[in-house]
Every structure is written in C-alpha cells, then in structure tokens.
Amino acid sequence: MPKSRRVRAKPLTQTNKKGAELKKGVVESIRSGIDEYDAVYVFSFENMRTNHFKVVRTDFNDSRFFLGKNKVMKVALGRSPEEEYASNLFKVAHDISGSVGLLMTNKPDAEVREYFNKLSVQDYAKSGFVATETVTIPAGPLPQFVGSMVESLRALGLPVDLKRGVITLNNDYTICKEGATLTPEQAKLLVHFDNKMSYFSVQMLSRWTKDGKYERIAERKNKNTQDNEDEDADMSD
Incomplete structure (x- = not known):
C-alpha cells in the first residue's frame, strides 16, 4: 500500500x-x-x-x-x-x-x-498605512469608471449602481478617516480615486x-514603518 x-x-x-x-x-x-x-x-x-x-x-x-x-x-x-x-x-x-x-x-x-x-516622492498608500486625511466621495455619477467595474467597486465597499450606463454613487461615502489604519479595500479605493496620500x-x-x-544624526520621525526582522531575503546591491 x-x-x-x-x-x-x-x-x-x-x-x-x-x-x-x-x-x-x-x-x-x-x-x-x-x-x-x-x-x-x-x-x-x-x-x-x-x-x-x-x-x-x-x-x-x-x-x-x-x-x-x-x-x-x-x-x-x-x-x-x-x-x-x-x-x-x-x-x-x-x-x-x-x-x-x-x-x-x-x-x-x-x-x-x-x-x-x-x-x-508622493505615492499611493498601502494597506496598513495610517491615513493622513479623511477622504469622502460625494454622491453622484462616477464617469471615470466603466460600467463593467460595478461589481468590483461594490466588492470594495462602494454603494454604487449602474444608471443609464453610468456608475453612480448612491450616497456620500467616506473611504477613510484621518488617523485610522487603511485596510486593503481602502487602499485600493484610494488608487481608484487617484489619492496619493503617502510619501x-x-x-x-x-x-x-x-x-x-x-x-x-537624527531621531526617527517616520511613523508608517514596518519591522525588517522577519524579511526573508537581503536586498543588497
């Protein structure tokens, strides 16, 4: 056997x-x-x-x-x-x-x-980043998105519907609040709305x-950092 x-x-x-x-x-x-x-x-x-x-x-x-x-x-x-x-x-x-x-x-x-x-260098924030501002999207049409994105936007938490071929936000929606840690969904939404919150x-x-x-030379001032103790590989050049 x-x-x-x-x-x-x-x-x-x-x-x-x-x-x-x-x-x-x-x-x-x-x-x-x-x-x-x-x-x-x-x-x-x-x-x-x-x-x-x-x-x-x-x-x-x-x-x-x-x-x-x-x-x-x-x-x-x-x-x-x-x-x-x-x-x-x-x-x-x-x-x-x-x-x-x-x-x-x-x-x-x-x-x-x-x-x-x-x-x-300004860039998009990743999941785990502490939001530096409150970001709220007003209700109404979102013409920057194509109709096929309805389900993916809903999966990220956006209350949207497709109205006359245009994705529309049903009510004001707060993506994140200042001082709160970003979730993966929030980080993706900030990219969708072209909000570069981090540097x-x-x-x-x-x-x-x-x-x-x-x-x-100086005391550490960065707050949005992660420890390197458990990284798998060296990145030397």
Missing part, C-alpha cells in the same frame, strides 16, 4: 544549510563594504517602493546599500564592543531597528545629507567613519 503524502517527512537540513550560507554571505558582504568605504550610514525609510529606490541606487551607483534582516546586519557589525567588526560599530548596530538599511559610501557627508533631506522618503539616522567616529 503506497504511503500517504501527509505523513511524509520533509527534510529540513538542506534548507537550513542554505539559509545559513545565505546569512553568512550577507555578513561577509557587509564587512567587505565596511573595509571598502569611508562611511557607513544607518537610514530609515517610509513607504518603500522598488521603482523609487531604483532611482536612489542609480544616483548612488558608486556606493552600496543593504536592506534585509536586521538581526543579520547587527551580527555583521557586532552587537557589543566584544563582537564589533571595527571600533564603535556596535553603536551603529544599536540603531538597527524597524524599517532600516545601511548605506556605505565615499561621497562627502554634506552631499549625502542634502540628497536625502530633499528626497520625497516615499529616507531619513539618515546615524553615521560611522573608518576612524571609529560615530555620530547620531
């Missing part, structure tokens, strides 16, 4: 080995960057978008970025004076919490700070240089 697949044991040794090798590779890559570049920055980011961050990478094509598991980055830097890879790097490791990354560069400090102080931005938190000097 053939064995049931439900009782078939799943070998985990190979998976664990691959995971360990990946983490080891990230640690080595970060430490190689520390040896290569003059300065290391810890930065936090808000409303990360791959397309926007690609532009940043292009502007810093002579530098390196690391975004991934915070625990792995901490290990690479050293979580204590006894573990640190270089003098005072453990202070940098203490700044790694939440949605953060590392920038390694030889660019002048003033140039780095000016660039990221100006960086702010992609990067904030420099601290700086370390090869001579062992550490500087705290």
